[in-house]
Amino acid sequence: MSSTDDIRITGDPILEEVCEPIDTIDDEVKALARSMLDTMYAAEGCGLAAPQVGVNKRLVVVDCEWGSGEKTPYVLINPEIVETSDELRTTGEGCLSFPGVTVQVERPRRVVVHATNLDGDVMRYEAEDSLLAVCLQHEIDHLDGKTLLDHLGPMARMRVKKQVREAIEAGAKPGDVAKPEKASKSKGK
Numbered sequence: 001m002s003s004t005d006d007i008r009i010t011g012d013p014i015l016e017e018v019c020e021p022i023d024t025i026d027d028e029v030k031a032l033a034r035s036m037l038d039t040m041y042a043a044e045g046c047g048l049a050a051p052q053v054g055v056n057k058r059l060v061v062v063d064c065e066w067g068s069g070e071k072t073p074y075v076l077i078n079p080e081i082v083e084t085s086d087e088l089r090t091t092g093e094g095c096l097s098f099p100g101v102t103v104q105v106e107r108p109r110r111v112v113v114h115a116t117n118l119d120g121d122v123m124r125y126e127a128e129d130s131l132l133a134v135c136l137q138h139e140i141d142h143l144d145g146k147t148l149l150d151h152l153g154p155m156a157r158m159r160v161k162k163q164v165r166e167a168i169e170a171g172a173k174p175g176d177v178a179k180p181e182k183a184s185k186s187k188g189k
């Protein structure tokens with residue numbers, strides 16, 4: 001299964017739920033991770049969180065390098081941000097649940113994340129001033145029921161909702177992003 005039609009779009013209530021931790025890495029979790037990676041690659045995204053495919057579990061998949069050719073998938077189970085820089089950085093972000101839209105979001109420049117992989121090992125991910133640094137924070141937001149909208153004021157929020165509606169009406173699919181105004185690179189997450 002790799003249909004991008006399964007991706008939940010903003011307005012779907014599951015995108016606002018806090019996801020449940022994963023206790024056991026069983027076949028179901030492994031199958032979910034595989035299916036999410038298929039969906040992410042099919043949508044040409046660089047990250048995808050379980051609630052975006054309708055599953056209330058703390059699981060995200062990330063690959064911020066495959067645009068350059070090789071696939072380097074990460075599966076993060078129960079990821080936690082353990083460290084962030086005080087210094088912030090603003091970049092244009094897309095989201096597979098927000099077709100046709102890029103939003104300027106300010107986040108810490110550097111982040112350290114601990115997460116369990118599919119083998120049950122706890123891994124440490126450190127990223128600074130990179131797509132990965134943004135993507136990790138963006139995906140973990142999803143597990144806490146937060147989306148791009150939570151980084152906007154009320155007016156911008158309304159504008160973005162309208163942009164998504166119009167983009168979908170115009171035929172935009174998950175993975176389609178607007179041309180970023182400032183950022184050099186922006187993929188759906």
Ligand code: NI
Pocket residue numbers: 094095096097138142188189
């Ligand atoms: Ni997203």
